[in-house]
Amino acid sequence: MKARLSTLNVNGADHRVTADPSTPLLYVLRNDLRLNGAKYGCGLGQCGSCTVQVDGAAVFSCLIPVAAVQGRRVRTVEGLGTAAKPGILQQAFAIEQAAQCGYCTAGMIMRAQALLDQTPAPTDAMIRAQMQPNLCRCGTQLRVLRAVHRAVEMLRRQSAHAHSGP
């Protein structure tokens, strides 16, 4: 197919990219927008290392064509925070040192974010079920679970603090 100009909303900003509409979102994020978070792991929706949010839901960016995200909100791990100013889940992953090689980690964070956006206080079973599509070969799963639990606790405190007022 021929390349076409599309407008993508990624991390709150509109980007105009020229791409074959069948191109999986992953390649546009990585190559056109130069975002490193989503990783190529399988291209088949089998490992989750490419996970991003589209309209809040966790999706495999290696499967969804760029044409399918026109007019929808795409969020990558870059949209959660930076090393200097990390978001809650990023902080929790850092505190728990929930990574080894780190190749799967951004996908893990985005899948967890999709859960926390919907369910701020999930149970352990809900977290495990949510994370099931994402593979880690280094064996950091228990650290990832601890990190998500920690983020839940951080959000709870943040929310309690916000509601308690000055």
Next chain:
Amino acid sequence: MRYDAPLSLTRRSVLTAGALTVAFAFVSRAFGQPTALAESQSSLKNTPWLDAWIRVDGDGHITVFTGKAELGQGIRTALTQVAAEELDVSPSGIELITADTWRTPDEGLTAGSHSMQDSGTAIRNAAANVRMRLTEAAAAAWGTSAAAIATTGDGHLGHRDGRRVSYGELARTLSLHVAALADVPLRDPAQFRTVGTPLPRLDIPAKLTGESAFLSDLRPPGMLHARVVRGPSEGTRLQSPDVAAVRARPGVVNVIQAGSFIAVVAEHEWTAITAMRDLERTPAVRSAPVTLSDDLFAGLQRLPAQEIPVLDTHGEAAIAVRAVTARYTRPWLSHGSIGPSCALAHFDGTVMTLWTHSQGIFNVRRFVAELLSLAPQNVHVIHAEGAGCYGQNGADDVAADAAFIAKAMPGRPIRLQWMREQEFGWEPLGPAMATELEAALDANQRIVSWRHEIWSNRHNNRPQSAGAVWIGGELEPAFRPQQGAPIPMPEGDGHRNSNPLYTLPNMHVVYHYLPDMPLRVSALRSLGAHVNVFSIECMMDELAKAGEVDPLALRLAHMQDERAVAVMQKAAERFGWSTRLPGDGRRGCGMGFARYKNIGAYCAIVMEIDLERTTGRIAMRRIVAAVDVGLAVNPDGVRNQIEGGIIQSLSWTSGEAVTFDHNGRTSLNWGSYPILRFADVPDSIDVFIVDRPHMPFLGVAEAAQGPTAAALGNALADAGIRLRDMPFSPQRVKAALSANRTPI
């Protein structure tokens, strides 16, 4: 992670710019070795010059060089801590340069749990030497005794009388181009500021936030995307790819054909992928004969073997009253890296610059130089992180592919990413293995004889020549295949850890080394130790059962190494071994122990499982590990490695197999290769470190693989079924349950 500086770094600029000392440090090796250094100083033996390891600039900036690479195992952080400690500065004051053939010492492979022993020991001693020389320089400048001068922890030296001088100021007139002296005093562990603390990993923040952290994040200007075109797995080739049609496609910049090697190069990655897919639309034919058998044990035993004796001891022992014989097997395993292998190559007409996540950049330099007929010094190989590899995955092959493409297209950086199915189908596999053990007890539950035989290919097939990477065999004429030999003991290869650490009489251990490889195999984390420790430690439990003695008691009765006893007791105590409930057909508890290679880290694993009898699923409940890694530089890094090793070994042992039949490989689909997922990881893993601050580094990364496999096998046996063939798949568990009709 940067591409701009190295890309513009020509050979000339390295020799003329500020890096002069690096080149000099390597040249100087030819001038002769200094006086013998202590064996324990490791990589300093080959690279004794202090400025090859550490440079202190006039402004106080400290650069430390290691030939080892960050693989996600945390070595960047641990080595930074080691350097910071002995230089007595903050870790943030150290810039660590990792594996780079133009900049760092050649420390061989980053493998075998060797990095702390090799590089950690070298950097520690080099840093102590630098600290000593800085102190002596300050003493000379002040005209006082060095004994009155001490480091202050912030890059200064202070005199008792209050005078201070910075390292930078001293470094301006101090040459570090001197050989390291042996036995320079190390900092007292009681005074440690950095070593022994859980410094957060330096590489993690970038990985959590999408900052540039990986090789695949490098995007030099003018970069093109390449894909190679191969059959579905090793041993196949594509019949007649329609190269002409693809060459004419818009966006395709080049199609490179040489022998049976084909690569497509495009401006956009998706164009390269779709072009590759079109080229793949042709039947695949088998290019290599199939020499596999369905029966793993029989198949391996039938291959021609060379006998490598490991142990043959004879001693007095009482009369045997009970003997146990058992065979254990493991199938071929995939490394299963989460990211398929990738490389970035740029040829400027003279110098090939190659970014790779290979564990052996100095080997990459050798085989790429041979492949492309370049002088080795004109092949600049820089390690950049990829997904975890756990041994030799496709990294070396893809590096050679990328370099070949880049050589054909001077001036354009070439990024080559293998597709998932290529990584799965073409990476070297972890070798299949079979063992047979026989041991006997006397009337007092003492082991009186021990036989252990191993059938295995060599696991060490790390490419050092062009014939050892796929492309080397695809070009015409093909490069000669690399010859090899198993790594000898004490490190060992297929026979790694086949010599029990237990004190046993009458041991007969032999490695039936199988030189012919039915499938291409190479190193997978822990080599033969996974299967040998599994075999030994399952046999210990089989003997304990036969002799009606507690498995821990049997082990301790035959163990004289106090550090081994300490980790076994620690793990057992933390687990609550003595008060565990007996296996009841569902629940089971088991343990496994090994000292990795008998010269590395000590690791004991105790675990509890539940057997789901209707499904055959093993539910991993809780796991307790105790390890002794010598001086533990970063305790959380140690725990992370052990936790990960446990989960990976559980995945291998409980589920994984690359399958074949007599027609060839039957597992071609990565999605059906069962890497352990969240639903199946243990409920808990607790790792306890027996710290030995005065002991040398023992390495960490591979210590848990064998003991975990054994603990799982023994827990399963405690729950009612003894499985000796990996993987312990639900089908096998159910088959065993129905075979022995264990009462529920």
